[in-house]
Amino acid sequence: MSSCHDRHVPANESVTPEAGVSFVMPVLNERAYLEHAVASVLAQDVAGPAELVLALGPSTDGTTELAERLATADDRIRLVRNPAAHIPVGLNAAIGASRYATIVRVDAHSELSPGYAARALETLERTQSANVGGVMHAEGRTPFQKAVARLYNSPVGLGGGAYHGRTNEGEAESAYLGVMRREVLDEVGLFDETIRRGEDWELNLRIRQAGHRVWFDPSLSVTYWPRESWLRLARQFRATGAWRGELVRRFGRRNGIRYFAPPALVLVVALAIVVGVLQLTGVLSGIASLVASVVVYGPLALYLLLVLAVALAPGGGGLRQKLWTLLVLPTMHLSWGIGFLGGVLRGARDTVDASRLGTRNTPLP
Template identity: 65%
Template sequence: MRPQADRRDAPVVPAGAGVSYIMPVLNEVDYLEDAVASTLAQEVDGPIELVIALAPSDDGTTELARELAAKDPRIILVDNPASDNPVGLNLCIRASQYPTIVRVDAHSELSPGYTMRALETLNRTRAANVGGTMHAEGRTPFQRAVAAAYNSKIGLGGGAYHGSGQESEADSAYLGVMRREAVEEIGMFDETLRRGSDWEMNLRLRQAGYRVMFDPKLSVAYWPRESWSQLSRQFLATGRWRGELVRRYGFRNSTRYFAPPALVVMLTLGLLVAGLRIGGALRGVLAGVLSLIFLPIALYALVIAGYSALQKKASLREKIWSLAVVPTMHVAWGAGFIVGVVRGARDTIDTSRVSR
């Protein structure tokens, strides 16, 4: 991996030059129409287009996308038979034409003024990419519990785009509003990474000398997975791909990514010690020393219980779900991470959206 290049400014794009929105989709029939509507409603000084990469869906997403495209010539459809997210993103970029690229997600909705604010930030900071905050929302008690965890430092470890803060340079950007020239220069998204390709692309942007910016005034609504099974599969796959990124890039990854696997190791040791004590194989002083592992486990349980109890606006069902949701996120991600570090991600896919 090449060293950091001298600091470079991304080009300033003149007003009216146009904006290309790119959106890979797979089984998003319940969310696609709202995501498309929030995108096309963006006020931009110039022409816009929305390029949607269609993976093979089985829930009516493709048919809905074709209906929407038939009604609005600004929507362009491309096929993504591989289903991989970075492949779909690159297909969208190649099919688009304008100098600024805005990544959007079918599970997300852009806030009013999002694009204009991002364009102003790009020109002012001369960054190659800028992103803002992800504000998770929910429609059911389970989904609202997941959303609350996303929006809390307890859930996802306090990444900048999961909360508020001050404008600053960042390691990565949520979704991202990008300068085409810089993205094409570094080779776009790495198609060998099914998850984590955003972080990796931003790493290459920074190594090329470009700035990646976080702007807290940019906000995107995000709809999490709708069931415990989907959430578990999503976080297991995401964790495994982060483990793959650690194999490739080592400690260029933030140290906060190592907290969930540490929790998994701690819980595993706790179960082992408990089993040995119950079976009578562990006694005396050694049993007492090894039993100290239960102290951090108990502390973790108290933190989760306190987090659940202190959610003022949450219903009782949401608080109960929180007791399962947060540990699921941590343990599934951490277990996936460990497997990813040891064995690599290989052909791991996120099956949480594959079929219902």
């Protein structure tokens, strides 16, 4: 490929896609992870030309400077600006500047496994699908991050989506990241820029409604590195829940039933607090108090037993990781549920994933 002195390209560059693969990656405050993510992309062996288009948000941790150094060192890397910092805006900017007929979405917090792209392209062709995705396999370094990663990989943590634990290949509701045909994206429209989280689910809904196939292939694996602190995790899950609530407002029961479990937990906890206050003040007593205790505290006790069982189950790591699990699992569920209820009741509005802002990460080894 020819090199150019200015590695930044306009997002609205008019191109006719040709045979080849364009990897697209939105980036914001990912200095600790970007180099590893980029290396995993550049190591992919695909037939024909390939490029990586990075959509750079206004990072404050040196990410932009690192991306520019990487682009200078390898002319397969191209840069576009994403001043809004929103993921779907960045994805659309990168896709708009891309040159090839197959789009592979990549996350800066992820690393593609060797042979990922070649296998995905084979599956895309074999199944005649419009979008193909695989397994999101979370990994961690610290006891906290390992606890989060274990719950990401468990249906108890994130609700059993196909890419968190399904093992059989077949049609799917959505695809993690996604290897997509550019012609289908042009047909149905790119990512909806009014949706800040869950934009992939909404895009795949439109793809399926247009009569195309979304496919899950468990042989495809992407390593994902979760947030590194409790506060960042809680912020991430609250924002994700808020946007799922927004999607429920827009699309109703097209959303799976599993999305309603965390908000149900939040309501049970709130009801338990109310019942407890009424019992302590004597407003609720006698048979009514006993019935309320069974109805409200019973499900809550079962949930706490579930959390304890997950923390103590084999494969839960050392003592510190087990202790973190006791905190992380309720944090994921309650933060997501609180965000969901807010999103359903008043809409997500301008909710953003604050965990991506102003980060100070330790580089990966």
